[in-house]
Amino acid sequence: MSPPRENAAPGPLDDTSLNQLIESLDADRNGLLDDLIDWLRIPSVSSDSRLRAEVRRACDWVGEKFAAAGLSVETIPTQGHPMVVAQTAPVAGAPVVLVYGHYDVQPAEPLEDWVSGPFEPTVRGGDLFARGATDDKGQVLTHIQSVCRWLSAGHDLPLQIKFLIEGEEEVGSENLERMLPELAEKLACDCVVISDSSQYADGQPAITYGLRGIATYELTVRGPSQDLHSGSFGGAVMNPAIALCKMLSSMVDENGVIQVPGYYDRVQPLTEAERQQWAQLPQSDAAFAASVGVKELFGEQGYTTDERRWARPTFDINGLTSGHQGEGVKTIIPAIASAKISFRLVADQDPKELTEQLRQHFDAVTPTGVTWELETDHGAPGMLAKIDTPFAKAAEIAIDAAFGTKPVFIREGGSIPIVTRFQEVLGCDCLLLGWGLSDDNTHSPNEKFRVQDYHRGIQASTRLWNEIAKQVG
Amino acid sequence: MSPPRENAAPGPLDDTSLNQLIESLDADRNGLLDDLIDWLRIPSVSSDSRLRAEVRRACDWVGEKFAAAGLSVETIPTQGHPMVVAQTAPVAGAPVVLVYGHYDVQPAEPLEDWVSGPFEPTVRGGDLFARGATDDKGQVLTHIQSVCRWLSAGHDLPLQIKFLIEGEEEVGSENLERMLPELAEKLACDCVVISDSSQYADGQPAITYGLRGIATYELTVRGPSQDLHSGSFGGAVMNPAIALCKMLSSMVDENGVIQVPGYYDRVQPLTEAERQQWAQLPQSDAAFAASVGVKELFGEQGYTTDERRWARPTFDINGLTSGHQGEGVKTIIPAIASAKISFRLVADQDPKELTEQLRQHFDAVTPTGVTWELETDHGAPGMLAKIDTPFAKAAEIAIDAAFGTKPVFIREGGSIPIVTRFQEVLGCDCLLLGWGLSDDNTHSPNEKFRVQDYHRGIQASTRLWNEIAKQVG
Known part of the structure; x- marks a missing residue:
């Protein structure tokens, strides 16, 4: 050029x-x-x-x-x-x-x-x-x-x-x-x-x-070296799909508050000026819920929907994969279960710091009998x-x-x-x-x-x- | 003929x-x-x-x-x-x-x-x-x-x-x-x-x-009417994959004891004669663990591995499906998350009764903002x-x-x-x-x-x- x-x-x-x-x-x-x-x-x-x-x-x-x-x-x-x-x-x-x-x-x-x-x-x-x-x-x-x-x-x-x-x-x-x-x-x-x-x-x-910033990961939980018959082995080994559900459940409480220690430490709070300005926007929770096809919205207490969407950090599961997904029944204990997960971050959260926090959190909540790997895809503040x-x-x-x-x-x-x-x-x-x-x-x-x-x-x-x-x- | x-x-x-x-x-x-x-x-x-x-x-x-x-x-x-x-x-x-x-x-x-x-x-x-x-x-x-x-x-x-x-x-x-x-x-x-x-x-x-008997189900959790962008909507709606993980996690505690009310009511306990006879079988937990490729076995406290496999009822996830499962990253809130689940039953548990217990349990633990369906595949005592x-x-x-x-x-x-x-x-x-x-x-x-x-x-x-x-x- x-x-x-x-x-x-x-x-x-x-x-x-x-x-x-x-x-x-x-x-x-x-x-x-x-x-x-x-x-x-x-x-x-x-x-x-x-x-x-x-x-x-x-x-x-x-x-x-x-x-x-x-x-x-x-x-x-x-x-x-x-x-x-x-x-x-x-x-x-x-x-x-x-x-x-x-x-x-x-x-x-x-x-x-x-x-x-x-x-x-x-x-x-x-x-x-x-x-x-x-x-x-x-x-x-x-x-x-x-x-x-x-x-x-x-x-x-x-x-x-x-x-x-x-x-x-x-x-x-x-x-x-x-x-x-x-x-x-x-x-x-x-x-x-x-x-x-x-x-x-x-x-x-x-x-x-x-x-908002972003951090995305893939969490893979491994148990037995291959899929096992759930009759012959059920009750004897940890099911990796159950372990994955337990680990993911531990990420967030029933009010949507993320439970990873340190997660909120660097979050910049909303200013009063922003909250007042946004409160004047023509926002309707009922219309918002209807537009996405849910009966009730959900999220952290004490924040409006716009505040939660724009200025609060989140955790989401983007995909789950384990075991038999096809037609019919296959009564196995799957060898592997994995999840694609992502976080939306707000200033001044640091994706690299989150990766560390996440590893420590998973270490603390890993059930007996399985191992896990965390693959970091990308992050941005x-x-x-x-x-x-x-x-x-x-x-x-x-x-x-x-x-x-x-x-x-x-x-x-x-x-x-x-x-x-x-x-x-x-x-x-x-x-x-x-x-x-x-x-x-x-x-x-x-x-x-x-x-x-x-x-x-x-x-x-x-x-x-x-x-x-x-x-x- | x-x-x-x-x-x-x-x-x-x-x-x-x-x-x-x-x-x-x-x-x-x-x-x-x-x-x-x-x-x-x-x-x-x-x-x-x-x-x-x-x-x-x-x-x-x-x-x-x-x-x-x-x-x-x-x-x-x-x-x-x-x-x-x-x-x-x-x-x-x-x-x-x-x-x-x-x-x-x-x-x-x-x-x-x-x-x-x-x-x-x-x-x-x-x-x-x-x-x-x-x-x-x-x-x-x-x-x-x-x-x-x-x-x-x-x-x-x-x-x-x-x-x-x-x-x-x-x-x-x-x-x-x-x-x-x-x-x-x-x-x-x-x-x-x-x-x-x-x-x-x-x-x-x-x-x-x-x-053991068996009861198999497919649990489907539905949230928004379609997959949503996790940036624009994350924090505002319940993620069905998180809801599914929460519901499945609630099924079993960290010791493998099933938490569905009434689940153990009809379970026939092991006789002392059986326990003594089985205790003489040449059983090695270490060899069993090695044969399936896990470091540690897992299951209900107070029972041997054979007792847990043969005479105690279980819960397993046989498959998980939700959202993006392909290559790379797709930052969505999936519209649907589903699990194939199964139970191994022992005498005198009744698969039909379990279906009712399960519905009541899921009713009690469903997170805000999602609905669920339970499809019964088959059951036998x-x-x-x-x-x-x-x-x-x-x-x-x-x-x-x-x-x-x-x-x-x-x-x-x-x-x-x-x-x-x-x-x-x-x-x-x-x-x-x-x-x-x-x-x-x-x-x-x-x-x-x-x-x-x-x-x-x-x-x-x-x-x-x-x-x-x-x-x-």
Whole structure:
């Protein structure tokens, strides 16, 4: 990638030109949507080694999109899936914004629960259904489209925009995390913009200033050297599946309070200001419960649902595997039982410290007659960003114009592990602009993205570049 | 099946004729083994609906074997897999023995743990490896061979022998249980002989006079209507996999004592005589632990390992299924978690009563925010037989002659659900003559049957018919 020529500072567009640009976006909604559908057809499941070629195809798709729009593009290999870095020309005296997103997606299983195929994007009732529709192809594409359309309309951007689109977000971004220091110069920026989260509610856009961290593990419990007949051996040996259930049960009490010693030691409490602000959000536990299909919500006493989801750490079992899972009866004591488990962390919990706490906890609760192994998959601390910045102000104005509503400032329960690393390594501000909805079924069957929100996102992004130039310039 | 002609009572063979018969069995060991290998090649997994045709093939195999030897044969259809009833000619004034066995086998999974294919019978180190080698094709075939060889040597049997070979033992024998009253006349007998258990130890044959019963269930816990993103929803809803672990953990305390109220109410305690007799058996906990690959055994305090395996009821988890089980990480709250569970029961526990106790227990321990369903698969009470009968005496003599060692009287932890029903409906005695070994890997990968024990079993069975005629006649 040859260094792009530095533009003379072009300054923000006047209102007339900006409105013309927005109108041209409105006029080509079909074309903008077709691009997304095209990208979503590629099953870029980063955790599935059988799909390696498809993951690469999704990477190339976005590289070609940038190249066609005239950005300089580089595909950077990693030990896993490659990342794409693209940039517009530098603008003297103007800020630099880095847009981060990912072209990889979660596995689509269970396939039988999808109404239309996960990689056959389908519009139903104003929603586009596909794996990756909102997480994150649809959301990051809003920024790619806005920059491409600025350029194809013949406008110079009033600031430099860099893109970093990686292929391993859904498997922990380990390669990017490790390579970030050596990429720091290339990615140097004043602010990272990420759209991989949600609006607060339908019709209520949000700017997210906090994310939970994550730590994931696989716990394997081993007993006899092979499956045993439960008649001949039942009562004589510990059943590894029972041992696993006992060990996992010991993790959390009946009120949802995690029992691993030291787990809450570093948790930053909520501020009174946050609690008061969030209390004013239009939140209904009954509606929330209905939206996910449960009769009752559940969690730590003394916190509201939003507080528990956004600012309290959790423990979850993501998968259980042991013994006979097929049709009918097989009366065995299984040799092995395993669980995929994960924790959502909040500032200032440390995933490495948790791994140690967890090992000590399991040591203390291991039943007689079994052994266990704990495999650490990946971890990242939580993130808390400042909200009184010119970038946040610019985003507030751009979103208000595109969505017709001022955004609220919230946190989110999900994790974007790389965000904390951006703050640390690049020393930049951070803007999390979620265009999705909380019922978009991310990581679930029937993932979707509202078509209208895709277009609003493109328009908000189009305005954002202009507003940042005004606010910061 | 036309009723066979009634023979004039031929009486037992003299020692010379019996020895010639035994010598002819020794001379044709290869032919006898080839028959078993042939039957074992048929993957008659009764719980796998995809293998229905193979199950039928295994049924036909044994029917043809009987027909070729001149027994009258009837294949009786059921709502599931058919059963084969065969019989030799009635003998006036002589007892009638019913041999019961099954041609169906357990699933072979996990396939990757088999050294040779489960349906490619292979002899290694004196053992024949295949699914069903010992449970039960190999064992029941000893009796089929002995009767066929009596007849092909030109001898009339000194008693009538009936065979009932069913195809649903591994899925609970429900059809046979239901049809038994209408079959009672056809199956009328003085004693049922079953070889579907083990010798006490290598070189120490046994007559088994007690079996544990069984009750199997599938517990399914449901939470949200679909898998949820553990970031956006973690902390707000109960995780069904955690709920399942809590519910299963509550079943049993850290000493292996089952916590379901009422579970032990009807349990018949061990007699002092049994405990003293069993204490003299050559039992080593260290060797037992080593044989199954665990460092420590586990179970109820105050009982020996044999007492826990044979005469105490248990709870086991046979399988766990929830959420993501594939490669890599998928950070979800699964919508569903399920477990296959089973109990081994002892006299006088009642499986139906247990189902009620279990429902009440789960009602009491269900966490907030989930629902559960309990599917009952099958159940049977335990069995305790008399040991001071002429049939037991005959077996003792026949086994002593064939194995070179007097058998010991033991119980076994496994279940043959139909045995109690035979006692109830047919009003007969019951002889459980195990030719297998406890490390035969029944229900596990690398199931095997020692070739020498197959032949000893055939010879013991050959002698048994003569001894019964002597003892009873």
